[in-house]
Amino acid sequence: KGMASGQMSxxxxxxxxxxxxxxxxxxYSETASHLxxxxxxxYIVLMQMRFDGLLGFPGGFVNPSEETLEEGLTRELLEELGVAVPVSKEDHVxxxxSPPRSGTYSSSSHLILHFYVKKIEEEQIREIEKAAASTAADHGLEVLGMVRVPLYTTKSGGGLSCFLSHSFIGVARSQxxxxxxxLHLVSPGDLQEALRGSQR
Ligand code: APR
Ligand code: MG
Ligand code: MG
Incomplete structure (x- = not known):
């Protein structure tokens, strides 16, 4: 913990x-639907295809001298999703x-990444997907599209395993x-299996 791992409160x-x-x-939300x-x-877990072709989470730069972290995040969500999803301090994880390419962490890497998790209703997920693909200011620009993360593994090895083999921005893949x-959305065993599959 601490500076060595790049973590802080x-x-x-x-x-x-x-x-x-x-x-x-x-x-994310729960869902009763079946493939x-x-x-x-x-569960439905939302990520996005970014302008740079990498997968990441919605959000972006905030300015703590003008807004709280959570206000800034909600502002970014309005731009990227078309919905001002309220995020609070309690959702902070x-x-x-930000790890530089060398993989070492230090305060000289002047970008601090804050990560949040929020559970919402399936109906809100659908509303977000609709707005993100139509009215969101960043649609087709900084955000190419929202994607759902497949949490299952199919008989042929597709699903989470294939999803994890794509390219992600920064630490998004480990987040x-x-x-x-x-959140117990996937068991440790199932994740291990998916990881083995993604290396094949
Ligand atoms: N893990 C680590 N780093 C991340 C993650 C993540 N999950 N997600 C984003 N980043 C990094 C990005 O590389 C970027 O440097 O955090 C920074 C801000 O995140 P973005 O969502 O990309 O920023 P945003 O404010 O939405 O707008 C994109 O970034 O590249 C510039 O000029 C471009 O104005 C644009 C802005
Ligand atoms: Mg943005
Ligand atoms: Mg962004």
Whole structure:
């Protein structure tokens, strides 16, 4: 923990006044729907295809001198999703320095990433997807489209395994995997299996 892993508390992070801050959120809901009428989807987890072709979470740069982290995140969500999803301090999961390419963490990497998780209703997910593909200011520009994360593994090895083999921005891939485990959306065994599959 601490600086060595790049982790810090929300308050410690805000003490760095010369740092840039970015907030992103994993939005998810339960669902009763089934793929092919037989594979339970169980949960809808939202990510997005970014302008740079990488998968990431909705959110972006915030300015703590003008807004709280959560206000800034909600503003970014309005731009990217077309819906001002309210995110609060209670939804905060972790803050860390953005790992530079070398993979070492230090306060000299002046970007601090704040990560949030929020559970919403399936109906809200559908509303977000509709707005993100139509009225959202960033649609087709900074955000190419919203995507749902497949949490299952099909008989042929598709699903989560294939999804994880795509390219992700920054630490988004580990934020996704850590969240799936912490929220019990995927069992450790199923994630292990998906990871083995994604290396084939
Ligand atoms: N993990 C690590 N880093 C991330 C993640 C993540 N999950 N998501 C985004 N980042 C990084 C991005 O690389 C970027 O440097 O955080 C920063 C801000 O996030 P974005 O969502 O990309 O920022 P946003 O405010 O939405 O707008 C994009 O970034 O590249 C610029 O000029 C471009 O104006 C544009 C802006
Ligand atoms: Mg943005
Ligand atoms: Mg963004």
């Amino acid at each position: 929300r308050d410690e992070a805000l003490e760095c006044t010369h740092c840039r801050h970015a907030c992103h959120v994993l939005l 092919f009428g037989r594979i339970p989807i169980r 972790e803050s860390c320095f 996704l995997m850590n969240s799936l485990l912490r």
